Amino acid sequence: MPIGISDFKTATTSYYYVDKTLLIRDFLDTKPMVSLFTRPRRFGKTLNMDMVRVFFEKTQEDTSIYFKDKQIWQCGSDYTRHQGKYPVIFLTFKDVKCLTWQETFQKLRKLISLEFIRHSELEESTALGIYEKEQYHRLASDNANEVDCQMGLQILSLLLHKHYGQECIIIIDEYDTPIQQGHHCNFYPEIVNFMRNFFSGGLKDNPHLAFGFLTGILRVAKESIFSGMNNLKTNSILDDSYSEYFGFTPEEVKEILHYYEKEDKYQEICSWYDGYRFGNTEIFNPWSVINYITDQCFPKAFWQSTGSNEIIGEIIATSTPEITEGLHKLLCGEKITTYIDTSVIYPEIQNNPYTIYSFLLVAGYLKVAEIYPQNDGNFMCDVAIPNKEIACVYEKEILNRTNQNSVAISINQAIFSGNAKKLQSLLENFMLQSISSMDGANESFYHGMMLGLCAILGNRYQIRSNRESGLGRFDIQLNPLVKGIPGFLFEFKHTNDDHVDLEALADRALQQIDVKKYDTELRDAGVRPIIKIGIAFRGKTAVVKRK
Template sequence: MSAEKYGKGGFKDNKNLSFGFLTGILRVAKESIFSGMNNLAIYSVLDNKYSSYFGFTADEVKKMADYYGASDKYDEICKWYDGYCFGKTEIFNPWSVINYFSNECEPRAFWVSTGSNDIIGEILGEADAEMYIRLTALLNGESFITYIDTGVIYPQIKNNPSTIYSFLLITGYLKAVSTTLSFNGDFMCQVALPNQEIAVVYRKEILQKLERLIPQPTAIQVQEAIFTGDCKKLQKLIQTMLLQSVSFFDTAGENFYHGFMLGLCALVGGTFATSNRESGDGRYDIQLKPLSKGLPGILIELKAGKDCTEKQLKQLSETALRQINENKYDIDLKAAGIDHIYKYGVAFCGKNVEIAVEL
């Protein structure tokens, strides 16, 4: 039954009802003074009123942890299921917190496959390289500022893929780190991933829908090449993607190539990817830290050149590899007990790539 019909029969024409709540994700599309569904007071995740009712508050979670004898698990619960800010209220995902206690306090991504994400899949089917790079950067703890329309409705999402960030915010896939009200009543928000659970969900339900840009079989082959040190195979795969998927005008400098490689690495399972972090005597470009024993640590240093010959491009990749060793970028991985480290120097020029490796 449509929201408009429900509003007319259940709310507006119901003489036995004086006040009611209609909850959901997207705004009612036909709500206006000229429709049957009107005179609504709308409160979104960015509003203060009723903000504590969107989920569990910190005090409520602490009381639950005490009740179940798991007070020492509070920090773990925060890491996995906290991070939402509705209005000015800190909120935990209620579904996941309940399942966490029911599952003997073993953290998992309980939100995976709890509902249909067909709308997200449709939008991401039209995603461009910039949107892909932004979404994958979120997995590495990065944030960015974007326009947010809390009144976005389904037709707008279909017609304007850039509204995906508004949709991801109001559905819980993003959090607003900071919010600024614009002159027209809309918002500019700095957005990021809220917690560990959503990072897992992102990998499974968001990034895997971007197969038009990086097909899943290709992502698996890239992962295999990186972890086996197969430099020639990795170079061939990246070269093919550059030729097939990247406009020449996109290849403007190292920032583009950095985002391109970071996007690839975000799809590599079993690792935690970080970017532009201090280690040793400088800042590495990309690091893949294995989450389980048996996998090597990965360090990737990138260089971009202009009008390079094949020989110059090869020399540039060797310079990148040498920089990893000279600046001792592997210190953090070694401190974490990871002795087996693969180092890659990757050089780009236009749609050409050259890779040097040290195993």
């Protein structure tokens, strides 16, 4: 399996390759001037862009050999006549992850220089004049200033057009990686200004451009990165176009498992790595699938270690109690209905906390369960966590970022053993150390807190919140996924009144479970025994009763 292989020639000649060449057919059917593909990390963007480069690029090598056994070659001469006919500029910014603007610019300048050097045929070109060759040498020598580099695409496309007599194709892979880094490392204005001028020169009203391709996680439209580019066609995870070309479809996964004689692992691979929906296409995480096969089909959270999960960390650090409760509901397997802005930008995490679900969706931390299109071009969506792998990411990040990990384990041991006194002591110690005296204003705060603390039990229980059972709605239910272990029902009460007896309030919570018959659903499912827990909260104090 091609783990970490993003070179198309190598992937197709030395490894198991899932044929995605019909992406080229779909592009040639419409030929937009500039195409932007937004997908989560490790979903095959770089490999697909290198495939596009190898297909279109005019070189001394006969590169048709890499396509004659692929699906694109069966589509006929209307498509194959484009093979090997264009000069191509190819830049990937996937590794531009520097801590300062100065280091970032140096790396961008080096990448631009290397792409000029890759086109060394320009050095001896008889079609170029002296001044044009000076331009080439300045940018190839890695001594260009910032203004020169901002014009890099424009200059190189002009030189290639003159040399070959053919407009060129520009491919920019992971264009927004340095922009995300600028947001995290406080040089966002500098990188946005550079990219705006860089793309404008190469992709907007450029007479030397045949077609342009960009990939990234986000469409950074609101910062005018693509200002005035009415030739840009964006293909997001919510669009049907190209939906099957990034990631693996169910049919492709079944073919892989058949090839490696692991057909019996399909259900396991579905529960761990399926669940994404791009347009109307069901998609598996390709990075995790190939690692799962390579690792003797032992399921792990492979995608988690491929990059930073700082987006989740930043969201948790700035989230409102309502957002925190929403994240905990997601972790418990529930859906959230939210507005999705496909052109969301990084700083909006801090300025507008309700954009977080848009970030999480486009970055691969959520899936779309249902779409409700809006008149402004965006969407209302039901979103949920896609699979077990991403649930592991949430669990780790939420617990680690809130310093709840060891405490959560102890609290869950107390819950599982039904030790009310131990649970009460641990809860009070946790609240003393981690919550503000202003936090416990209402019952919903404690409800969200308890959902988060129960999250670590997610591999043994289906965690449900505020659902109908019997004669009302329970607060939290833990429905065991394995027979023979107890089920749990929680009811919470809250007061700000110092004169209210918390012991009596906890007894009322416990009595409500019986009166409202909240245990109906668990009993109907054959769960025995059922442990009922009533908890009364006031500030940083709690009383726990068990039955």
